[in-house]
Amino acid sequence: MKRTLASLEGQPLEGLRAFVRVDFNVPLAAGRVADDARIRAAVPTIQWLRRRGSRVVLSSHLGRPKGQAKPEFSLEVIVPALETALGVPVTWIPNPCTADAVQVTKRLPRGGVALVENVRFWPGEEANDREFAQQMALLGDFYVNDAFGAAHRAHATTAAITEFLSPAVAGFLMAKELQYLAEALRDPARPFVSVLGGAKISGKIDVIDALLGRVDRILIGGAMACTFYLAQGFEVGDSLVEPDKADLATQLLERGGDKIMLPADVVIARELNASAQRRTTKPDRVEPGWRVGDIGSETVEQFGNVIAEARTVVWNGPMGVFEVPPFDNGTVGIAQALARATAAGATTIVGGGDSAAAVSRAGLSDQVSHVSTGGGASLELLEGKVLPGVAALDDV
Ligand code: ADP
Numbered sequence: 001m002k003r004t005l006a007s008l009e010g011q012p013l014e015g016l017r018a019f020v021r022v023d024f025n026v027p028l029a030a031g032r033v034a035d036d037a038r039i040r041a042a043v044p045t046i047q048w049l050r051r052r053g054s055r056v057v058l059s060s061h062l063g064r065p066k067g068q069a070k071p072e073f074s075l076e077v078i079v080p081a082l083e084t085a086l087g088v089p090v091t092w093i094p095n096p097c098t099a100d101a102v103q104v105t106k107r108l109p110r111g112g113v114a115l116v117e118n119v120r121f122w123p124g125e126e127a128n129d130r131e132f133a134q135q136m137a138l139l140g141d142f143y144v145n146d147a148f149g150a151a152h153r154a155h156a157t158t159a160a161i162t163e164f165l166s167p168a169v170a171g172f173l174m175a176k177e178l179q180y181l182a183e184a185l186r187d188p189a190r191p192f193v194s195v196l197g198g199a200k201i202s203g204k205i206d207v208i209d210a211l212l213g214r215v216d217r218i219l220i221g222g223a224m225a226c227t228f229y230l231a232q233g234f235e236v237g238d239s240l241v242e243p244d245k246a247d248l249a250t251q252l253l254e255r256g257g258d259k260i261m262l263p264a265d266v267v268i269a270r271e272l273n274a275s276a277q278r279r280t281t282k283p284d285r286v287e288p289g290w291r292v293g294d295i296g297s298e299t300v301e302q303f304g305n306v307i308a309e310a311r312t313v314v315w316n317g318p319m320g321v322f323e324v325p326p327f328d329n330g331t332v333g334i335a336q337a338l339a340r341a342t343a344a345g346a347t348t349i350v351g352g353g354d355s356a357a358a359v360s361r362a363g364l365s366d367q368v369s370h371v372s373t374g375g376g377a378s379l380e381l382l383e384g385k386v387l388p389g390v391a392a393l394d395d396v
Pocket residue numbers: 197198199200221222223224240292293294316317318319320321322323351352353354355356375
């Protein structure tokens with residue numbers, strides 16, 4: 001168990017500078033923040049510190065500038081969105097590696113907020129360089145990590161910095177992610193069901209592998225299921241498959257036995273667009289020139305019945321090409337099944353960027369227990385890996 005911000009309650013934080021690593025790696029469009037969800041997700045931690053009189057120094061990465069100061073990746077563009085989310089002015093620190101930057105953090109008013117330039121402008125960040133971490137540590141008196149989305153990376157402001165700042169605790173967002181993902185997996189209420197889908201098996205193989213040993217059932221949809229069909233010798237037409245992963249799929253089917261459930265019916269189409277000719281069929285009846293775009297309604301019902309019995313559900317990966325209705329039916333149907341299970345008392349967790357977007361589009365984000373903000377980090381937790389950004393924090 002890791003120490004959290006809540007454990008600092010009652011400690012004299014007034015006037016101390018909190019170095020807070022956040023994940024402000026937000027999508028941009030036309031030089032503005034296109035979606036401020038990640039900014040809003042960090043607000044509880046920031047406001048908690050402000051209310052206790054701390055000076056809050058925020059640091060994040062944005063995109064992949066690869067150790068160079070590239071203007072298109074400057075975090076300065078998010079200052080207005082951050083000021084709106086917090087309701088206070090934010091002091092911009094263009095170069096955190098200067099004596100001036102340290103002075104600016106010390107001169108912030110109590111409860112004041114500063115934002116530091118994209119830490120990935122400096123090669124020391126991604127190298128987890130001790131000296132760079134030590135320099136960043138000069139900007140704070142203690143450390144809070146709320147950047148769950150970056151916790152699977154051992155970088156200077158997520159890992160090495162905790163050598164130089166104490167205490168080093170998890171912010172509220174980080175703590176919530178760990179509570180759901182790590183703790184729910186450690187001792188899940190059963191039946192424990194995992195729903196996996198999305199475009200590819202590769203990238204999620206280790207997750208399937210790790211989950212097979214823990215869950216009671218794995219429901220597989222999306223294009224991922226097509227590689228399993230290929231492995232069984234079915235005609236898959238023009239479906240998205242990974243032929244080089246077919247052997248692996250066979251092994252997983254052998255290992256998983258009855259635990260693995262594949263769709264009983266699929267929606268196939270000539271093209272994956274709304275107006276294309278389409279029909280529902282058995283998975284072994286896909287014809288050349290057709291492709292799988294979604295799970296069928298019989299599968300939605302079957303998967304839904306398994307989900308209804310579950311006490312813990314972890315979902316990663318859409319069931320179909322949910323971006324193109326009506327190929328979103330299966331994904332929406334599964335999202336609704338999760339919402340019903342949640343209402344009945346199950347713990348339901350959604351991980352993965354596209355899955356989170358699909359649940360949000362269905363208007364059901366508030367009706368599941370937890371929607372993870374970190375795609376890669378949540379997958380690594382599901383694999384049972386220790387995240388460097390978590391390991392670096394103080395133990396309880
Ligand atoms: P997540 O971001 O939730 O981890 P992925 O990135 O693995 O999910 O997969 C999401 C993508 O998978 C979506 O863009 C979706 O269109 C695609 N997808 C799902 N099913 C299919 C399918 N049958 N054929 C092609 N693409 C699919």
